[in-house]
Structures are given as C-alpha cells and as structure tokens.
Amino acid sequence: MFKLDVPFLSLIRLSFIIMLLCGVIYPVAMTGVAQVTMNDKANGSILYNEEGDPIGSQLIGQSFHEPYFFHGRISSIEYDGRNSGSENYAPVNTEMLERVYFTINEWTEKNQHVSVHSVPVDLLTNSGSGLDPHITPEAAMVQIPRISDVLGIEETRLVELVREHIEGKDWGIFGAERVNVLQLNLSLLELID
Structure with a gap:
C-alpha cells in the first residue's frame, strides 16, 4: 500500500502559496491587464450625460x-x-x-x-x-x-x-x-x- 508522508508544515506552506497565487496575484494581474487593454469594459461600460453623471451601462x-x-x-x-x-x-x-x-x-x-x-x-x-x-x-x-x-x-x-x-x-x-x-x-x- 502506498503511504504519503508529507509534513504538515509543507501542506500549510503549499496552501498559502496557492492562495497567494490564485487569490491575490492572478486577480490583480488580470485586473491590471483588463484596465490597460479594455479600460471601458473593465469599468462596466458606463454611459454618462453631459454633466458627467452616470446614465447606465451599455451591458x-x-x-x-x-x-x-x-x-x-x-x-x-x-x-x-x-x-x-x-x-x-x-x-x-x-x-x-x-x-x-x-x-x-x-x-x-x-x-x-x-x-x-x-x-x-x-x-x-x-x-x-x-x-x-x-x-x-x-x-x-x-x-x-x-x-x-x-x-x-x-x-x-x-x-x-x-x-x-x-x-x-x-x-x-x-x-x-x-x-x-x-x-x-x-x-x-x-x-x-
């Protein structure tokens, strides 16, 4: 029978790294890419009136x-x-x-x-x-x-x-x-x- 012998601290470190990558780094990177490549869509495609007040979203x-x-x-x-x-x-x-x-x-x-x-x-x-x-x-x-x-x-x-x-x-x-x-x-x- 195969036995997995991984120390508890290694699992905690791996979990922390995955949370950091998937929960912080990736979302921040994708938000940055979206802001640069398609700023209007990333911010909701809001339409404004002449006074600068939001009217609604195109979406x-x-x-x-x-x-x-x-x-x-x-x-x-x-x-x-x-x-x-x-x-x-x-x-x-x-x-x-x-x-x-x-x-x-x-x-x-x-x-x-x-x-x-x-x-x-x-x-x-x-x-x-x-x-x-x-x-x-x-x-x-x-x-x-x-x-x-x-x-x-x-x-x-x-x-x-x-x-x-x-x-x-x-x-x-x-x-x-x-x-x-x-x-x-x-x-x-x-x-x-």
Missing part, C-alpha cells in the same frame, strides 16, 4: 415604458444588476404562456398600428440573464410607427437612426445583429432636442 438593459422611447426585452428581474437569470420555462408551461399572453396584450395596446403576428419574439420573451441590453433590428423597426406618432418625427428619420445603431455580429460570424436600446434612446433624445 445591462434598462426598463423604458414611456411611449416615445424604444422598448427593450422584458425582464423577469426588472434589469436588477445584482441578480441574473430568469425562469427556464418550457414553451408549454402555463406561467410562461400567461406571461407571454399578458405581454402580447400589453404590447398590442401600446402599438395598435402593428399586427401581433409581426412582433419579433425578442419583444415578448426575456433573455436567459434577464439583463440583455439589446434587441434585434426588427424589434426596433416595429416600434417606429408608435414613436413617430408620439414625437411627430418622420418614420424615415427614425429608420435611419435605428440603422445607425445596428451592431454587427461578433467578429463578423458569431451571434446576430443587434441594437443597444439605451444608446438608441440617448440618440433619440438628441434628435428631439
């Missing part, structure tokens, strides 16, 4: 309920950045169906000019994290008639605005085209002023 969605704003995906956690996740319901789950029907009814009340059959699915469902700040370009385009009616801005100008904010696929091949709702709404506010 976490926000609730927009006013009719003159573009609306993002629904969030079961109300975009609370301290949490992440949503219910992993099956498509036939009764709670899921009730929430989707409620969202459809709410959406069609606010957007009476659009057929419920043309509403992109990302406006009716939430993302896996519940924090997604993006919608599809189609989800932004379908809201243009409502915003045009409320603000009196020509639809063609709003279409241009959405197209200016379409982000391509990651590295040109991963994911899908998307629009950051917060950035789009900030540009919409500039258009109004």
Whole structure:
C-alpha cells in the first residue's frame, strides 16, 4: 500500500502559496491587464450625460415604458444588476404562456398600428440573464410607427437612426445583429432636442 508522508508544515506552506497565487496575484494581474487593454469594459461600460453623471451601462438593459422611447426585452428581474437569470420555462408551461399572453396584450395596446403576428419574439420573451441590453433590428423597426406618432418625427428619420445603431455580429460570424436600446434612446433624445 502506498503511504504519503508529507509534513504538515509543507501542506500549510503549499496552501498559502496557492492562495497567494490564485487569490491575490492572478486577480490583480488580470485586473491590471483588463484596465490597460479594455479600460471601458473593465469599468462596466458606463454611459454618462453631459454633466458627467452616470446614465447606465451599455451591458445591462434598462426598463423604458414611456411611449416615445424604444422598448427593450422584458425582464423577469426588472434589469436588477445584482441578480441574473430568469425562469427556464418550457414553451408549454402555463406561467410562461400567461406571461407571454399578458405581454402580447400589453404590447398590442401600446402599438395598435402593428399586427401581433409581426412582433419579433425578442419583444415578448426575456433573455436567459434577464439583463440583455439589446434587441434585434426588427424589434426596433416595429416600434417606429408608435414613436413617430408620439414625437411627430418622420418614420424615415427614425429608420435611419435605428440603422445607425445596428451592431454587427461578433467578429463578423458569431451571434446576430443587434441594437443597444439605451444608446438608441440617448440618440433619440438628441434628435428631439
């Protein structure tokens, strides 16, 4: 039978070295690399207004309920950045169906000019994290008639605005085209002023 004969003090030293490497040196090194190579992302990708006050993060969605704003995906956690996740319901789950029907009814009340059959699915469902700040370009385009009616801005100008904010696929091949709702709404506010 194999017997391991390691002195107790050696185990304590090895544990201390591993804690120092993994708990202090590595995190400090990675934080330093992140601050140098991608400072904005490492600090939360915060957007600021003209006075220098933080408005929000490009990485976490926000609730927009006013009719003159573009609306993002629904969030079961109300975009609370301290949490992440949503219910992993099956498509036939009764709670899921009730929430989707409620969202459809709410959406069609606010957007009476659009057929419920043309509403992109990302406006009716939430993302896996519940924090997604993006919608599809189609989800932004379908809201243009409502915003045009409320603000009196020509639809063609709003279409241009959405197209200016379409982000391509990651590295040109991963994911899908998307629009950051917060950035789009900030540009919409500039258009109004």
